Amino acid sequence: MTTRIQKRNRRRILDAALEVFSAQGFRGATLDQIAAEAGLSKPNLLYYFDSKEAIHGALLQDLLATWLDPLRAIDARGEPRAEIMAYMRRKLQMSREYPRESRLFANEILQGAPRLSDFIATELKALVDDRARLIRRWIAQGRLAPVDPHHLIFSIWALTQHYADFDAQIRLIRDSADPMAGAEAFLETLFERLLAPEPVAPPLTPPVSSPAG
Amino acid sequence: MTTRIQKRNRRRILDAALEVFSAQGFRGATLDQIAAEAGLSKPNLLYYFDSKEAIHGALLQDLLATWLDPLRAIDARGEPRAEIMAYMRRKLQMSREYPRESRLFANEILQGAPRLSDFIATELKALVDDRARLIRRWIAQGRLAPVDPHHLIFSIWALTQHYADFDAQIRLIRDSADPMAGAEAFLETLFERLLAPEPVAPPLTPPVSSPAG
């Protein structure tokens, strides 16, 4: 059973670890930093978690448990453009509310995804492929502009996570106190125009002169 | 003066260091790794460079010397949409040809840009602000759709660099041998639709009933 103290200290440690790992990467972070941030001693950290790896693994597990939710929430029965716009908005919201988690993830991928390759190759890939099929169906129905579904998903990831992952750069370039100001409106315009089915010419039935069935 | 051997070994070291730093980050990389990758002994590395910091600094300096070129090359006299499309294509080309440099940069920004804040706050910001003014002028002339220039630039960075920085993830999701296949066509569609001035209604002169000058 888990005591009150355990619950509190595990939470403290994971929060401190998220702060440090997301800012320094796995190898750059030290247990001393995490211990200081958590207000605990280093041996005490190791009383609650077996190792540095274990702390990091627990963080990743927490993250992955909800990482796919926004993508999963795309509803096949909804209106295509509204569904994708809502997905983009959910991802942007995640960047705003959980920038440390986004950077933790980015750090892992940047280093070649050594600890995430299994998750990505199985769970994430399966979900993405499924959503790509759905988008392709929507396109075939003429309800979305014909775009490559994988690249569409990647573009949503890239654009939304950029605001969390490259926050330091954006802050230095924009004078605004809120580096994400205006981002949502911009991305809405961008994806509205990308996905609007209007500019798509209906499938041409070329004026056939040859005898057809 | 620099001898033939110096030139060769410095190049070897910087190439090895780029490989290791871009994959592991500054703190994650070790001189032993770099030495092994370069085929030199660790003391020999330190014969050519004063310290680990010095190697990393030399890499950043090399990178920053050309990092702004694509943005600088936007020509105020050119056709607005063509200029921005060409900029996007140059950035994508950089991600294709120099993914390690892109990841080196991304690593730095992710960690809060400790070694780049000066460059970003001065050189990069000045150039971005200048380009933003140019884009705003183009928009005022009705030659581009009205979009926030800063977000437009950020979106080009996000979308193009994503293919280099998140390469590991993309590889695992796409079966294609070339993770960037189709990226250029997709991004061309995306930015064509975003920037096309057509959907923009001309500035409304509302049917005024009150006396106007």
Added chain:
DNA sequence: AATGACCTTGACTGATTGGTCAGGCCTGCT
């Protein structure tokens, strides 16, 4: 082939780091 500058390295050092451990403290229960 001799000279001197340049190049290379094994062996080392001090600092940092992840992790251990024996012992002491606190907390909740009776």
Added chain:
DNA sequence: AGCAGGCCTGACCAATCAGTCAAGGTCATT
């Protein structure tokens, strides 16, 4: 109050790391 479990820590260890150094090897020039 006393006790048993869970909780906490100073001191320590072995491994790893950036960086040093003295000594020996190599190269171009004469």
